[in-house]
Amino acid sequence: MRFNRGKRYTYYSSYSHSSRSRIRWDRIAIIGVVVALVIGVAVWFNFDRIQLAIKGYSFDQQNQILALDGDEVDEILSHDKLSHISQWIEQSEKVQYYDEYEQYLSLHKDLEVENVISTIDEIFDNYVPKLTTLNYSNDQIWEVLKTAGVNEVKHLVDQQYTYAQIEPFMKVKGFVFADLDKYMEVYAENQNYNYAVLITTYPFIISENQPETSYTIQNPDDVLTLVKKGFYLSSDYEPSDLVTPDPDKVKVASDCDDSRLRKEAADALVDMFEAAKQEGYDLVINSAYRSYANQKKTYDEYFDTYDEVTAASLVAEPGASEHQTGLGVDLTCQAVIDDHLNGITNSRFGYKPDYKWCVANSYKYGFILRYEEDKADITGIANEPWHFRYVGKEAAKEIFNNSWTLEEYCLNKGVIPDIQEK
Numbered sequence: 257m258r259f260n261r262g263k264r265y266t267y268y269s270s271y272s273h274s275s276r277s278r279i280r281w282d283r284i285a286i287i288g289v290v291v292a293l294v295i296g297v298a299v300w301f302n303f304d305r306i307q308l309a310i311k312g313y314s315f316d317q318q319n320q321i322l323a324l325d326g327d328e329v330d331e332i333l334s335h336d337k338l339s340h341i342s343q344w345i346e347q348s349e350k351v352q353y354y355d356e357y358e359q360y361l362s363l364h365k366d367l368e369v370e371n372v373i374s375t376i377d378e379i380f381d382n383y384v385p386k387l388t389t390l391n392y393s394n395d396q397i398w399e400v401l402k403t404a405g406v407n408e409v410k411h412l413v414d415q416q417y418t419y420a421q422i423e424p425f426m427k428v429k430g431f432v433f434a435d436l437d438k439y440m441e442v443y444a445e446n447q448n449y450n451y452a453v454l455i456t457t458y459p460f461i462i463s464e465n466q467p468e469t470s471y472t473i474q475n476p477d478d479v480l481t482l483v484k485k486g487f488y489l490s491s492d493y494e495p496s497d498l499v500t501p502d503p504d505k506v507k508v509a510s511d512c513d514d515s516r517l518r519k520e521a522a523d524a525l526v527d528m529f530e531a532a533k534q535e536g537y538d539l540v541i542n543s544a545y546r547s548y549a550n551q552k553k554t555y556d557e558y559f560d561t562y563d564e565v566t567a568a569s570l571v572a573e574p575g576a577s578e579h580q581t582g583l584g585v586d587l588t589c590q591a592v593i594d595d596h597l598n599g600i601t602n603s604r605f606g607y608k609p610d611y612k613w614c615v616a617n618s619y620k621y622g623f624i625l626r627y628e629e630d631k632a633d634i635t636g637i638a639n640e641p642w643h644f645r646y647v648g649k650e651a652a653k654e655i656f657n658n659s660w661t662l663e664e665y666c667l668n669k670g671v672i673p674d675i676q677e678k
């Protein structure tokens with residue numbers, strides 16, 4: 257660059273020295289003004305065409321566009337680039353919706369262009385004016401269009417649902433427009449938006465409803481993970497932080513082959529056992545972590561021994577046991593162990609004061625009694641007075657105060673695992 261500029265300077269210097277006196281400045285000025293005027297007029301009358309050319313439209317495309325109404329040309333000129341809009345120009349005459357096409361496509365990237373065009377044409381010609389009458393703002397309409405197609409929008413209009421009515425449902429994980437009427441029905445009964453959406457989408461959370469679809473849990477490390485028939489842990493899931501509770505502080509039954517729990521649950525269990533001890537109770541771990549393989553082995557053994565229905569009621573399917581989370585623990589107490597040693601074979605933890613203490617106090621340490629006698633239709637598991645589940649102190653307290661199962665907690669609070677269809 258520098259070299260070129262120097263060269264030009266040399267040339268200019270020699271020229272100006274020899275020819276300066278001959279230049280007719282007045283004539284040059286007049287020619288300059290005329291040229292500028294001609295260019296100016298040309299630009300003025302071709303301003304749209306020049307802009308289109310800059311955006312990358314061919315001469316033929318420029319002609320097609322310039323044949324449109326002024327508003328439509330402005331609409332096209334308001335877009336950044338040809339690539340954004342050329343497909344709409346080719347396939348739709350409704351220039352006024354080009355922005356809407358682009359926006360809808362950006363929200364539904366898997367849709368074909370034709371599909372976007374027919375959807376937006378129908379929604380904006382027929383339903384958006386009615387939604388506006390129902391007081392939907394432009395932002396709210398687009399919030400709806402994030403997941404809605406023609407049928408869903410038509411349904412909103414037919415049912416005259418306002419945005420205020422539908423918004424709380426839309427915020428719940430698992431919401432689909434197709435089930436809106438059902439959500440409204442359930443909501444009318446129990447006034448809880450989370451519950452309405454989740455029980456409609458995943459009815460089997462209440463176990464008396466059999467699952468039609470099975471899901472694999474994607475976030476099994478979450479201490480609130482709901483594991484049950486329908487929501488399964490994958491066969492290779494093993495918590496990474498399993499620890500053996502301090503043996504100086506926690507007794508383990510002689511026939512328990514794995515007393516490990518997740519670190520957080522193990523620490524909480526130590527606290528709980530020590531508090532129990534202070535009040536004269538003597539708790540013992542009967543069973544804690546169980547791998548998928550071990551659960552499968554137990555399940556298969558029950559299957560061989562009993563009929564299918566009985567086996568399924570006695571032992572969880574592989575992947576559906578809380579013991580695989582490292583958060584479930586089966587408890588007993590020294591009094592029961594002593595009874596058994598003394599030949600009292602029908603002695604059970606559920607009859608002992610130690611059990612009653614656990615029912616009344618375990619929530620303070622983050623544990624809940626998981627499978628209660630009168631909740632089997634919800635949990636799908638018959639009475640298990642020995643099985644406690646760690647959920648953390650906050651959730652345990654809320655569950656205890658409301659006399660909820662974990663299922664009812666999840667439904668009311670809108671807590672469900674991240675899942676993927678099996």
Ligand SMILES: [Zn+2]
Binds near residue numbers: 584585586642643644
């Ligand atoms: Zn258990």
